[in-house]
Amino acid sequence: MALVEFNKETCTKCGACIAACPGCIIIPRKDGFPRLFPGADDYCMRCGHCVGICPTDSVIHKEMPLEQCPLIDKKLGVSFEQVSQLIKSRRSIREFEDKAVPRELIQRIIDTARYAPTGHNMQEVQWLVIDNPEELHRLTAIGVDWFRSMADGDTPWTQQMQAILRMxxxxxxxxxxxxxxxxxxxxxxxxxxxxADCVIAMSYFDLAARAAGLGCYWNGYFYVSAQSFPPMVEAIALPEGFTPYAAAGMGYPRYKYRRIPPRKNARIIYH
Ligand SMILES: Cc1cc2nc3c(=O)[nH]c(=O)nc-3n(C[C@H](O)[C@H](O)[C@H](O)COP(=O)(O)O)c2cc1C
Incomplete structure (x- = not known):
């Protein structure tokens, strides 16, 4: 079987799969049916758009059987107002209840965030989850060492780091x-x-975590130190050649927000 085949019995020649294919490897035949460009196996991004968009399930992708492509449940759709409120009411949560977050819940949120877009559908984002209290304590001590290393001299960071160290x-x-x-x-x-892939994935995680009753805050201190401060790089022990591009602390929020503070007006150039 070819990587992608088309069921001519049911295909309506609507052209949706041709238009949706980002790799431009599904092309129209003279009779209007779609066909796969020869040698396309190497170029297919495995994005599944052809399967997802076909109104009659006539696209048969060898690596994406229909059983693995659930129908979109229209009842679960959300309104623009709901999405807008979710985004606008998201706050950086920095005060947490003294309560562990179940790993199954973190797993469910990551399982949602992994549907975030990735360049060329590479899906190469991996996740490090640190939830051991002793390890978090150890990393905090290394983080304070990093603050100290950044507090010396006269850089744009100096004053902020000195203030953090006082706290x-x-x-x-x-x-x-x-x-x-x-x-x-x-x-x-x-x-x-x-x-870009990691930052987008983190953003999706952040919003999904809110919907699951948790709170997050982006932790720039964590991932910047984990990119560049040797003791922290060593402590998080990622595989050779890998680095973090975002990080978030998370937990059950200790306080609830009642109001949405204002943000700068959008600055838009229409060209
Ligand atoms: C890339 C990035 C890094 C951040 N790093 C930190 C951090 O290290 N510590 C922290 O308390 N907040 C951090 N924040 C949170 C911002 O301070 C916060 O998003 C901003 O003040 C707006 O508040 P809000 O998120 O509640 O709307 C970071 C946010 C972003 C996007």
């Missing part, structure tokens, strides 16, 4: 905010699109 001396954990779990999308350094 640490007063017993505040600014590095990890006592989050019971830290989630870190990471990918191969050699992949030029990896940073």
């Amino acid at each position: 640490h001396e007063l017993g505040f954990n600014i590095f990890l905010r006592n989050a019971p779990a830290v989630v870190v999308p990471f990918s191969e350094k050699s992949n030029p699109i990896a940073a």
Whole structure:
């Protein structure tokens, strides 16, 4: 069987699969039926658009049987107002209940976030989840060392780092905010699109986590130190050649927000 075949008995020649294929490997035959460009196996991104868009299930993709492509449940669709409120009411949560987040829940959220778009549908984002209290404690100590290393000299960071260190001396954990779990999308350094893929995945995770009753805050301190501060790079022990491009502390929010604070007006240039 070819990688993609078309059931001529049921195909309506609507052309949707041809128009939707981002790799331009489904082309029209003279009689209007779609066909696969010869040698297309190598170019197919496995995005599944051809299977997903066909109104009569006439596209048969060898690697994407229909059983693995569930129908979209229209009843579960959300309105623009609901999505808008989810996005606008999302806040950085930095105060958490003293309660662990079940790994099954983290897994469900990651299973949702993995549907985020990735360049060329590469799906190369991997996830590091740190939820062991002793390990979080150890990483906090390394994070404070990183703050110290950044507090010297006269860089744009200096004053902020000195302020953070003062808070640490007063017993505040600014590095990890006592989050019971830290989630870190990471990918191969050699992949030029990896940073964008990880940041998008983290954003999807963030929103999905809210919908699951959790709160997150993006932790730039964590992933910047994990990219560049040797003791932290060593401590998180990613495979050789991999690096994190985002991180978020997460847990059950200690407080609830009642209002949505304003943000800058959109600056748009229509050209
Ligand atoms: C890339 C990035 C890095 C961030 N790093 C940190 C961080 O290290 N610590 C922190 O407390 N908040 C961090 N934040 C959260 C921002 O401070 C926060 O998004 C901003 O103040 C707006 O607040 P809101 O998220 O509640 O709307 C980061 C946000 C982004 C997008």
